[in-house]
Amino acid sequence: MTLKLGFIGIVTKDMAASLAFYRTLGVNIEQGQDDSPHVDARLDDGTVLAWDTIETIRGFDAGYVSPTGGHHIALAFDKGSPAAVDAAFAELTKAGYVAHVEPWDAHWGQRYATLLDPDGNSIDLYAALVEN
Numbered sequence: 660m661t662l663k664l665g666f667i668g669i670v671t672k673d674m675a676a677s678l679a680f681y682r683t684l685g686v687n688i689e690q691g692q693d694d695s696p697h698v699d700a701r702l703d704d705g706t707v708l709a710w711d712t713i714e715t716i717r718g719f720d721a722g723y724v725s726p727t728g729g730h731h732i733a734l735a736f737d738k739g740s741p742a743a744v745d746a747a748f749a750e751l752t753k754a755g756y757v758a759h760v761e762p763w764d765a766h767w768g769q770r771y772a773t774l775l776d777p778d779g780n781s782i783d784l785y786a787a788l789v790e791n
Contacts, residue, residue: 666699666707669732669780670725674698674712676777681708683754684736684747684782730775735783741770744784748772764788 671677675693681700682688686708688700696715700708716723725731738744745762751774752758759781760773769785776782 664706666709667732667734668709668711669776669778670713670716671710671778672713672725673777674710677710680751680756680776683751683756730779730781733781733783735785738784738786740786741788744770744772744786747784748774 669677674695678688678693678698686700686702688698692698696712698710702708713723713725738747741762741764748758748762756777757775758772759775760771762770762772762784765771765785768788770788772784774782774784
């Protein structure tokens, strides 16, 4: 049997706010879903991101309790170039999203930055400092 990742799920307390963040990040999410209990979006590489409201999760897991302390998940997005990392970070912070770690040249050879999405999840932006 081949193991295949179906999707990465994000549980959100505010669907509209979460979708707005990921749209600003560059995820192509269909409009008109801000009040939906569940949303899927496929990235260019085929990875599916999915969002569920807390109410949706409690519909099949009545005892669900939102995690506390720190981020719940961490997602890292390859922006393709150091300039694109800086531009995306600037666009997202200008839009009011929380900067966590300003862009910097990491010792492992990447331009790296971290923001927090509206649910406090760690969203890393990175790109190789030199082309391979």
